[in-house]
Amino acid sequence: MLRLTRRSEYGLMALAYLASRPREYCSVREIVEELKLPKRLLAEVLKDLSRAGTVEATRGPGGGYRLVRSAEELPLARVVEILEGPVAMTDCMAQTCELEASCIIQTGIGRVTSSIRNVLEDMTVAELLPASSEAPLAV
Amino acid sequence: MLRLTRRSEYGLMALAYLASRPREYCSVREIVEELKLPKRLLAEVLKDLSRAGTVEATRGPGGGYRLVRSAEELPLARVVEILEGPVAMTDCMAQTCELEASCIIQTGIGRVTSSIRNVLEDMTVAELLPASSEAPLAV
DNA sequence: TCGAAAAGCACCGAAATAGTGCTAAAATAC
């Protein structure tokens, strides 16, 4: 149903949380307590985001994750791609499709796919936050 | 990964095919031969579309399915909704979400969801077809 | 009355997803 996976959903929530605490390192424990998410799963997700370079991590007491750059520079598409692969409505769009020859809607689906990709490219993690909690500037 | 299900994919292909043969009844057999799709599955899909009133069926020899109204009046969103339920990026958007309280991105995700829904509302089955095969006016 | 075609119902297998367990490595505090 065109759903995001939980990974993306949790990932976006966590990133939004980090965005509301700029430059602060937030531990997985803190985040899951705050957002009420399954700990190990969010840990997995943040690890992936870290590997992909959207967040940076430090270990040990006082450690955790923080955004590498401002949330305004982080499009949703980037997050979704990291956590669930390329944004494509059909396999055709992701790579190759055995139906090629008989597929009469290939180009049409291509247009839809890029429109949707555009929506996700244009919106950033910063915009996910309600206006109030946006950039509170608290250290 | 934000994918359509095969049901939607096959359904859209079949509808596009019907659109290229206006007012003609096309049997499942004919369609799957033409488009190289699994027969029983497409039958299932067309049955659902029929129940939902986007195509009409007649049985017996010479029977099959045809569009109830022109493909220009059939938005992709309608098809996807029939075949896989409401277009929603998260469960939150489809109905209720237990995280409500702790979910800081609810309104944000709501905005993305409606943008995507709009994309699918604005594009019709007619637009899926490459310009050449559009409305051939045969018969 | 025979054959073609949709309608209904129920089921199966495979793949993707959600989620967990455990151990290792790093950083800090004492």
Place this chain on the structure above:
DNA sequence: GTATTTTAGCACTATTTCGGTGCTTTTCGA
């Protein structure tokens, strides 16, 4: 340098969704 906090890595299980099929019934035309 030892204990503690926290991320990193690896592997695994359970559940759900999805793709696909079988079989019977009903309808319609020839």
